[in-house]
Amino acid sequence: MIAVFRQLVRHESGDTVGSLVLERSMNRVQLLGRVGQDPIMRQVDGKNPVTIFSLATNEMWRTGENEVAQTGDISQKTTWHRISVFRPGLRDVTYQYVKKGSRLYVEGKLDYGEYTDKNNVRRQATTIIADNVIFLSDNIKEKV
Incomplete structure (x- = not known):
């Protein structure tokens, strides 16, 4: 246990003594x-x-008026997410089999970045870097 603790704490040398604890996030x-x-x-x-x-x-x-009694209008908000897949196997399978309308479960992490658009304007971009994609439906329709 002490060896693990020592790996997580770095001591500075010199006149000032301080420590930096590396935390998981x-x-x-x-x-x-x-x-x-x-x-x-x-x-x-x-x-x-x-x-x-x-x-x-x-x-x-x-x-x-009465949300508990489930009366009233239903409102809906759609949010669009940009998904990027870098992992080689997952990247290729996703490219080959995912189609417009497919229902997916995506796990990953948020990434914030910048890019320059075609008008040479710097823009902010938020992307989900996917490390897992689960296919919940396919686009093959039953033959009648």
């Missing part, structure tokens, strides 16, 4: 939704390719 996202468009695969500047698609999640709530 978490950046996890879980999404359940439907794909907005067929995935695309991109490769920029010789870097590893990435599969990108959008995923829609919906939030529903009831508005009105």
